[in-house]
Amino acid sequence: MSNLFRIACLLLFFSHLAVETQAQKISSAKKIESLLRKTNLDVVDACIKLVIRDTLADRDFGGFSAVIVSSDGTILTAAHSVQPTHRYRVEFPNGQKGVAVALGKIALDAGNKQFDLAMLKMEGKGAWPFVTMADNRNLVVGEGCLAISYPGSFFQTKPNLRFGRLTSLDAGDGFMESTCKMEPGDSGGGLFDLRGKLIGIRDNVKISEDKNFDIPVNLFRQYWSALQKPINYRQLPVAQPLPPVVPSKRFTVAPPAHFSQWGLKFLNQVTTLHSTKGNAQQNILATAINLGQKDLPSVLWLSKSSMLGEQPWMTDNGVKIPLNILSRDPENDLVLLSRAGRMNDFQGVKIGENEIQTTKF
Missing domain, CATH: 2.40.10.10 (Trypsin-like serine proteases)
Structure with a gap:
């Protein structure tokens, strides 16, 4: 069935290419494929699964996705899967295992925005594989993106890859929106641009499979200090100012006719x-x-x-x-x-x- 899986990925790939965009940066399918392959190779080692363990019953009873963003083992994920001070088994794509402890959690509505941020830290000595965060202020609608996460229905040790495009940089509630599909277990996984930079953390999907929402990484930057404390925040902590914008090259996907x-x-x-x-x-x-x-x-x-x-x-x-x-x-x-x-x-x-x-x- 591995061949059928490749066929399904090909069909999904071309179905995404049919979407129109006003920007026209990449017009070659081979170029897109090359960028996707390089992005995956650059970042996949830092895309991890966190497993919830019932030590009394000696069984696993759930898991979700996450991304390591520093060599000392700082981890970003969605808050709805995490409890501060709890420990989780970490599973890497290469089969390596470890333990992470949950730090801060911001899961609340504040004004017109929803917050679903959580941070963990690897136990033990690094250096750990990690990815670099992008700046959401540089993103443009229509650029290609790659989601890497562990959907629960697949029951596999390596993450799943989904190619898509950014359709909204601000959905009006604190999230951004893409065409990268989601399902249970994907929460907390990474959304990357085609340079291999982390642009978002997977969060939720609506009834329509076309409505997939991600947490912008800049929100984690704004509450970085607060998230380093093992607190389940009941009100929004003080935000840190974002650094000046440093322009970067974007890859919008606009296929020819x-x-x-x-x-x-x-x-x-x-x-x-x-x-x-x-x-x-x-x-x-x-x-x-x-x-x-x-x-x-x-x-x-x-x-x-x-x-x-x-x-x-x-x-x-x-x-x-x-x-x-x-x-x-x-x-x-x-x-x-x-x-x-x-x-x-x-x-x-x-x-x-x-x-x-x-x-x-």
Whole structure:
């Protein structure tokens, strides 16, 4: 299923490229891919998972994401996952483990803004891998960004990567907004610009998957001294002034017309799947793919396993069409489905015969 995971990432990548922007800095998909690869290699070692441990019951009962921002082990994350003075197991992408203690926490509404800031500190001697923080005042709408975090549904030791674009630098409530998707477990993870600088901490997602909100790193700067004290603040502490702005190079993502055409082509191969989870109906998008192999249906459907329940179906000209689940891949959170008969509106995104081995389904 690893090949299917790469395909899903490719489809998501091009769907993001279809979004228009007025700025036009990067027009090459290869350039974007190169920046994403370099950003990931530069920062991923400092992107950690924090595990909540019940020592009396000798079990783990939750986890969330975080980012180390200094060589002495200062950690930033979202406050709604943290309690001051509590200790958390730290898991690094390379398998290394450690312990961090929670320091300050600011989780409150003040005026028109919501605050969800927390700081921790690694125990033991460094030097620890860390990332550099950007200045949010330099950001521009439309620039590319990369989210690195540990979504709970994936159950994997390495973080997940999501490419997107900044859609709002100030959502009006203290957050900024991007198209990098979120789900439970992503909270506290890092949002990076394409230079590998930390621009935000992942916080929350609305009912719509297009509404993803991050805490600007400049808020952590403003309350840095307060967060170093192990206090759960009930009112907003005194803020520190931000240093003067130092301009920096930005990478806005504005693909040329042929990328937009690719994106529209993929969008035309997307439909909604319906299913049942518990007593509620679940709806999730799926992409039609065509493997070009004689022993498989001409069109299969690829979607998100954790969001697809039992007895899935789709509609074709108002007619309910049942679907068969061929395989689920929990590690990559993918599900592969088929249906009886043909759908003239869907030919499937063609995938070369040599790219996927059917024995892995």
